[in-house]
Structures are given as C-alpha cells and as structure tokens.
Amino acid sequence: MSDTVLTPQGSTAAPATDVAGKVEVRGIDFVPPEERHGGPRDVAWIYFSANMLYLFFVLGGTMILLGLSMWQSIGVVLVANLVYVLVGWLATSGFASGTPSAVVSRAFFGVHGNRVLMSGVMWVIAVVYGAINLALGALAGFALAGELGIPVNVPVQVVILLVLAVVTFTVCIYGHATMVKLSPVFGLVMSAVLLLLGVFVVREADFGYVPAAPLEGSPLLASLLIGFTLIAAPAMSYVNGADFARYLPVSSSRGKVTLWTAAGGMLPSVVISLLGVLAGTRIDMTDPQVSIAEIVPTWFYPLFLFVVVGGSVSNNVLLAYSAGLYQQGMGVKLSRVRSVLLIGVLITAVAAYASFATDFLVTVSNFLQFSITVLAPLMAVYATDIAVRRNRYDGLALHDETPNGPFWYRGGVNWAGAIALLLGSVTALLCVNTTLWTAPIAVALDGADLSVIVGAVVASIAYLALRPLARPDGDPLRAPAPAAPQQMRAE
Numbered sequence: 001m002s003d004t005v006l007t008p009q010g011s012t013a014a015p016a017t018d019v020a021g022k023v024e025v026r027g028i029d030f031v032p033p034e035e036r037h038g039g040p041r042d043v044a045w046i047y048f049s050a051n052m053l054y055l056f057f058v059l060g061g062t063m064i065l066l067g068l069s070m071w072q073s074i075g076v077v078l079v080a081n082l083v084y085v086l087v088g089w090l091a092t093s094g095f096a097s098g099t100p101s102a103v104v105s106r107a108f109f110g111v112h113g114n115r116v117l118m119s120g121v122m123w124v125i126a127v128v129y130g131a132i133n134l135a136l137g138a139l140a141g142f143a144l145a146g147e148l149g150i151p152v153n154v155p156v157q158v159v160i161l162l163v164l165a166v167v168t169f170t171v172c173i174y175g176h177a178t179m180v181k182l183s184p185v186f187g188l189v190m191s192a193v194l195l196l197l198g199v200f201v202v203r204e205a206d207f208g209y210v211p212a213a214p215l216e217g218s219p220l221l222a223s224l225l226i227g228f229t230l231i232a233a234p235a236m237s238y239v240n241g242a243d244f245a246r247y248l249p250v251s252s253s254r255g256k257v258t259l260w261t262a263a264g265g266m267l268p269s270v271v272i273s274l275l276g277v278l279a280g281t282r283i284d285m286t287d288p289q290v291s292i293a294e295i296v297p298t299w300f301y302p303l304f305l306f307v308v309v310g311g312s313v314s315n316n317v318l319l320a321y322s323a324g325l326y327q328q329g330m331g332v333k334l335s336r337v338r339s340v341l342l343i344g345v346l347i348t349a350v351a352a353y354a355s356f357a358t359d360f361l362v363t364v365s366n367f368l369q370f371s372i373t374v375l376a377p378l379m380a381v382y383a384t385d386i387a388v389r390r391n392r393y394d395g396l397a398l399h400d401e402t403p404n405g406p407f408w409y410r411g412g413v414n415w416a417g418a419i420a421l422l423l424g425s426v427t428a429l430l431c432v433n434t435t436l437w438t439a440p441i442a443v444a445l446d447g448a449d450l451s452v453i454v455g456a457v458v459a460s461i462a463y464l465a466l467r468p469l470a471r472p473d474g475d476p477l478r479a480p481a482p483a484a485p486q487q488m489r490a491e
Contacts, residue, residue, distance in 0.1 A: 030395050031098045036249040040256040043091065043244050044264030050315045051268040052190040054136050054289075054308040055364075059230050060276020061285025062365065066223040070209045073277040076224060080231035081270050087238045088261035090382055094245030095252045097393035100322070101242040101382075102329030104393055108385040108463070109421075111401050112412030117421055119329030121378070122239060125371055126323035127343065129237055130316050131350035132364055137164050137312025138355050140289050144305040154356075161352060168313045169344035172320040173337055186314055193307045194272065196300060201275050204295040209281035222447030226369070226433060229452055231273060233368035235265065236375040239382060240322040254391060286361060320344060362435055369434045369449070376452045377424025377459035381417050384460045388467070409470050416466040424459025428452070 063073035093104045105118035141160040146152050215223055245257055276285065283291040289308060293301050324339040334342065354360055397406050409415070433442040433449040442449055 030103075030399065031246050033098065033250055036095070036098070036247060038248060040248065040252065040260035043248070043257065044260040046244050046318065047238075047261060047264035048268055049186045049190070050318045051265050051272075052186075052194065052307065052311040053133070053234075053268070053272065053315050054140065054311050055133065055234060056269050056272035057276040057279070058136070058285070058288060058361070058364075059234075060273035060278075061280035061288055062230060062361075063227045063277055064209075064211075064280030065285055066227055067211050067213070067215050067219070068223055068227060069211060069214065070207065070277060070281055072220075072224065073227070073280075074274060076227040077231055077270060077273045077277060080228045081235065081266050081273070083232045083235040084238075084262040084266040084269070085258065086379060086383060087235055087241050087265055088258035089386065090239060090379065091241030091245040091261045092254045092257050092391055093382075093386055093393055094242030095248040095250060095257060096391045097242070097398060098246050098250075098395040099242065099393075099398055100246060100325045100329075101240045102322075102325045103395075103398050104242050105329075105382065106398050106407045107389065107393060108381055108414055108417035110409040110412050110414035110417070111405065111407055113409075113414055113418050115330045117418055118239075118378070119326040121374055123323055123326035123330060125237060125375070126240075126319045126326060127346050128350060128367060128371075129234075130319040130323065130343070130347035131354055132367070133312045133316045133319065134161070134164060134168070134347055134351035135354040135360065137309045137316075138351065139360070140305045140308035140312070143289050144302060144309065147302050147305065157355070158352075161348065161355065164309065164313065165344055165348040165351075168316045169320055169340050171313070172317045172324075172340050172344075186310065190307050190310055190314075191268075193303050194268075194275075197296065197304055197307070198271070198275055200296045200300065201278050204282050205278035206281040218446030218448065222433065222445075222449065225449045229372050229449055230365060230368050231269075232452060233372050233375070235269065236372060236379055238265065239375065239379055240325070243322050243325055244318075316347070320347065366434045366436050369432055369451070370436075372452050373428035373432055373455060374421075374425050376428055376455040377421050380424060380456035380459040381420050381463050384463050385417070388464070414470045416463055416468075416470045419466055419469075420459045420463035423462045424455045427458045428455025431455070 060073070060077060063076055064070070068076065090101070094100070097104050102114070102119045102122070106114045109117045138157070138161045141164060142152050142157055145156060145160060150156060241261060245252075245261065248257065276288070279285065279288065279292065279295065283294050285291070289305065292304060296304060320340055320343050323343045327334065327339050327343065332339070354363060400406065402408070403412075407414070428451040430439045431441045431449060431451040431454050432439045433447050438447065439451075441454075
C-alpha cells in the first residue's frame with residue numbers, strides 16, 4: 001500500500017503535497033473534502049444575485065405579446081419556474097463528488113462521450129446565453145448613456161459593450177471565492193432597486209387587462225406551451241448546478257441543498273418575470289428598456305437601467321465560470337485565466353452581432369426554444385442518473401480517464417446516456433414551434449409545443465431501459481459512496 005497524490009488529467013494546476021497521508025487533488029475540477037466550507041444558503045445567494053436578470057422582465061412581457069391574459073401569463077410564470085427544483089436536485093451531485101457537472105456527467109456519458117454530449121453542448125449554450133446577457137446589458141447601457149447626455153453613436157456603443165465585457169470577465173478570473181463574497185452585496189443592492197420598480201409597475205398595471213382578441217382552444221394551448229418553454233429555458237440552462245455546490249461539505253443535506261438552490265434561483269426569476277407581465281399590460285414590451293420610462297419616475301429610470309446592466313454582469317460571471325469548466329471537460333488544456341479570456345472574446349463577439357445585426361427579441365426567443373430540445377433531455381438523463389445511483393459519486397473515480405476506469409464503459413462512451421440524449425433531443429425537435437420552423441408534431445397539434453415534456457420523458461425512459469448496455473465495461477451503480485476525508489486514500 002502506498003499513498004499517492006492524484007491530480008486530475010488535463011488539470012493545469014500542480015499537485016499539492018501529501019499531508020498526513022491524505023490524498024489531495026488540486027485544480028479547478030476537484031475540491032478536497034478538507035477544503036469544503038459554507039452551507040446551502042451560500043449557494044442560494046449565488047443564484048439569487050445571478051438571476052437579478054433583465055431577461056426575465058423581457059420574457060414576462062413576452063407572455064402578453066403571445067396573446068395571453070394577465071392571469072394566464074402569471075400562471076405560466078409560476079409553473080415554469082418550478083424547474084428550479086430540478087436544478088437544485090442536480091446541484092446535490094456537486095457536494096457528493098466534489099466535482100463540477102462537467103466531470104460528474106462522465107458517469108452517464110463516459111469519459112469521451114462527456115466531452116461532446118455534456119461539456120461541448122453546454123459550452124456552446126453558455127457562450128450564447130452569455131452573449132444574450134451581455135447584449136441586454138449593452139442595450140440598457142446605451143439607454144443609460146443617453147440619459148446622461150452622451151451621444152449614443154456606434155463608437156460609444158462599442159465602448160459600452162467592451163467595458164461591460166471587461167468588468168464581467170475580470171470578476172470571473174478571480175474565481176469562486178470572489179463570487180461568494182460579492183453575490184450577497186450585489187443581490188441586496190439590486191433587490192432594493194427592483195423593489196422600487198415593483199412599486200411603480202404595480203401602481204400603473206392594468207389588472208383588468210384582457211387581450212384585444214382573447215385566445216381559445218388550440219391557439220391558447222399553443223401560446224401557453226410556448227410561454228412555458230420560454231420561461232423554463234433559462235432555468236434549464238443551469239445544468240451546471242454541481243459547479244457551486246461542490247464547495248459544500250460532504251455531510252450537507254441533500255434536501256436543503258435542493259431547496260436553497262431552487263429558492264435562490266426561483267425567487268428573482270418569478271418576481272422579475274411577474275413584473276414584466278404587469279408592465280406588459282401598460283407598455284410596449286417589444287422595446288421595454290425604453291418604454292418602461294412611461295410608467296416610472298424620471299429620477300428612477302437611470303436606476304432601473306443600472307440594475308439591467310448589473311444583472312448582465314452578475315449572471316455572465318457564472319456563465320463564463322462554468323463555460324471555463326466545460327472547456328476543460330472538453331479536454332482543452334488552458335489555464336483558467338486564458339480560458340476566461342477566450343470565452344470572453346467569443347461572448348463579446350456574439351453579443352456585438354446580436355446587438356447590431358439582428359432582430360434581437362426574435363433571435364432570443366428562437367434560441368431559447370431550440371436550446372430546450374437539448375437541455376430538457378440532458379437534465380432528464382442527469383436527474384435520472386442521480387436517482388438510480390442514489391447520489392453516490394466518487395470524485396476521484398470520476399477523474400480516472402484510463403480504459404480500465406469505472407466510467408470508461410465502451411470506448412470511453414456510456415451508450416445508454418448517449419442514445420437516451422439523442423432520442424430525447426430528436427423527439428423534442430420534432431415537437432418544437434418557433435418562428436424559424438414549426439416541427440411536424442407541432443403542426444399536427446395546431447402549434448402546441450410539447451418539446452420540453454416529450455424530450456425529457458423520452459430521454460429518462462430510454463436511459464433507464466438502455467442502462468444494461470453500459471455494464472460490460474462499467475456498471476453505473478457500482479461507483480462507491482463518497483468517502484470521508486480520512487478515508488480518501490489511493491492504494
């Protein structure tokens with residue numbers, strides 16, 4: 001028997017010294033048990049501040065644009081945000097393994113399969129979401145500059161976009177500890193401003209609002225389902241819940257982590273989306289960052305724009321941080337600083353295109369609806385694996401990339417997870433209804449978009465049915481329970 005210091009393959013960090021016979025793994029993708037700290041509420045603050053997001057205000061107003069009544073819109077917002085409970089469930093795999101989602105997902109996709117099916121897919125989605133957030137922040141920044149008397153020409157717009165990008169990715173470079181410290185402060189400041197916004201919006205809202213042409217039958221069902229998809233999509237992008245929960249002690253309560261994560265993400269999303277719904281009863285929500293000035297005091301309008309800009313920065317810090325982890329999961333060997341810089345450049349470039357060259361609201365809606373065709377099945381496979389494994393993940397075993405490792409499966413791919421995701425995504429794609437394309441099943445159902453429900457159910461059932469395919473090279477139920485700190489030894 002010998003004590004060995006283990007370092008994850010592909011990590012850019014050097015291994016730490018073996019102290020008192022403990023195996024220590026250093027680097028961005030594993031947190032040793034002795035370095036775990038905090039509690040579930042810390043994770044809640046991260047999601048709370050990150051979800052102080054103007055995108056939810058826009059999406060809430062979009063419910064009215066879809067032709068829904070105020071109460072129908074409110075119902076859609078409340079139901080769709082229940083997805084955050086599933087986000088909290090996924091987060092529990094973080095403290096169980098000490099690793100981010102980009103590594104945990106090797107359990108159900110395999111070492112090589114994970115690089116494309118989890119890390120690769122989520123890296124693309126994180127970059128595009130980051131671009132949407134940055135573009136929204138920039139649009140508010142343009143309006144704020146106009147309020148300050150600055151001529152908002154193209155050079156000024158470019159400068160504003162670049163300044164927001166630099167601030168965002170500078171904070172991200174400083175890592176998780178900085179985010180934990182800044183999140184409560186930023187969240188409270190933004191909460192105060194949004195509380196004032198809520199007062200003004202509620203005061204001006206038309207609670208008797210009825211659409212000029214109320215929807216009934218199939219058109220109503222179609223709008224309800226599209227609205228559900230749009231509101232649920234941002235929550236489903238948090239497949240990376242383990243990234244932040246991995247810093248919690250192994251002894252953390254699964255129930256508390258689930259509930260606090262869900263509460264942290266759900267509360268701001270619900271409140272801000274509902275404000276968007278109420279605002280939509282009085283103003284044109286096709287251009288809300290400008291039209292909101294019609295129902296708030298002159299002195300408050302700049303504060304509102306500041307919140308939009310701040311929310312863009314806060315959420316993008318998390319997105320860039322997780323995108324860096326996904327990039328490592330793809331096997332791209334860059335230091336965290338270089339990884340963040342690369343991601344920052346890409347997000348900024350896409351945001352510039354979205355801001356200056358497209359119909360922004362239509363582009364956002366189409367992306368959210370198409371992203372669901374992958375995110376819903378992906379979350380379903382992940383959640384099902386946690387359930388059948390009873391959240392037993394060994395962080396050290398997950399870093400074993402050798403052909404004899406427990407998560408190598410066949411040729412480095414867990415075909416049960418890979419096929420399940422493919423079947424779920426293809427089925428979801430056949431149900432989607434967007435301005436770009438209405439899929440055959442959606443056409444047959446008079447526009448009803450069942451992509452979220454069908455994609456998730458098919459993926460989950462397929463994964464359960466196909467799990468025996470993984471067993472010749474690795475049984476997904478044989479990963480040991482997380483070891484106590486004094487037991488984590490390589491023998």
